[in-house]
Amino acid sequence: xxxxxxxxxxxxxxxxxxxxxxxxxxxxxxxxxxxxxxxxxxxxxxxxxxxxxxxxxxxxxxxxxxxxxxxxxxxxxxxxxxxxxxxxxxxxxxxxxxxxxxxxxxxxxxxxxxxxxxxxxxxxxxxxxxxxxx
Amino acid sequence: xxxxxxxxxxxxxxxxxxxxxxxxxxxxxxxxxxxxxxxxxxxxxxxxxxxxxxxxxxxxxxxxxxxxxxxxxxxxxxxxxxxxxxxxxxxxxxxxxxxxxxxxxxxxxxxxxxxxxxxxxxxxxxxxxxxxxxxxxxxxxxx
Numbered sequence: 645x646x647x648x649x650x651x652x653x654x655x656x657x658x659x660x661x662x663x664x665x666x667x668x669x670x671x672x673x674x675x676x677x678x679x680x681x682x683x684x685x686x687x688x689x690x691x692x693x694x695x696x697x698x699x700x701x702x703x704x705x706x707x708x709x710x711x712x713x714x715x716x717x718x719x720x721x722x723x724x725x726x727x728x729x730x731x732x733x734x735x736x737x738x739x740x741x742x743x744x745x746x747x748x749x750x751x752x753x754x755x756x757x758x759x760x761x762x763x764x765x766x767x768x769x770x771x772x773x774x775x776x777x778x
Numbered sequence: 779x780x781x782x783x784x785x786x787x788x789x790x791x792x793x794x795x796x797x798x799x800x801x802x803x804x805x806x807x808x809x810x811x812x813x814x815x816x817x818x819x820x821x822x823x824x825x826x827x828x829x830x831x832x833x834x835x836x837x838x839x840x841x842x843x844x845x846x847x848x849x850x851x852x853x854x855x856x857x858x859x860x861x862x863x864x865x866x867x868x869x870x871x872x873x874x875x876x877x878x879x880x881x882x883x884x885x886x887x888x889x890x891x892x893x894x895x896x897x898x899x900x901x902x903x904x905x906x907x908x909x910x911x912x913x914x915x916x917x918x919x920x921x
Binding site for chain 2: 654677678679680681682693694718721722723724726727729755
């Protein structure tokens, strides 16, 4: 069940594809899980250092963009003995299909994990048609 | 001399350069794969050590810290977000399961005074240096 954690490292985002940034620092692609139930699609993203005030979710023309700003932490007057990870902002975009009810998207963030619920629109839900006999 | 350089030294230099580049690429790939989870950043001065690590979505009650001499061991477990039969997984990039990480500290710390806090998925551990380990100034007496 455990995934190979040794291969899990932060991936840096290629920000050249979108508009250029006006904030300095690195940008990372958050690791995500995407799963689907009968009612909705869930998107879970690891964004350590981000809270409800520093997260920004934007939906434009079927493209869902999640952005998180991270405050850089550096203890004063201390020497960085070794650094294995970099701290930076997060950014990632997803294409949504038409089957998502865009008005009912719901997002929560806790302990640096963002959960976005994308409910399926009514017509996309499987319908059973009852057959009557005369 | 000119010929020598062109045909003997230069190609050799080029080979060496390519070899160095290959080694660098290969090593960085390998070392990246070998890095332990979770990645840690360690700061220190003569009084204390601060260790930070990104552990999003962990229950702080289930993160276990232990100190033995000058080593800090961090253990934890993350459960999958949701499981069930009616769930179809499209993507799974986030690590789940157990981890154990040992961090070597620059000196012995006072395990009684260690402070750890978990905020926004980031664990910050402050470890004060053990009194017995602090450098002592020795005054020299003269007769």
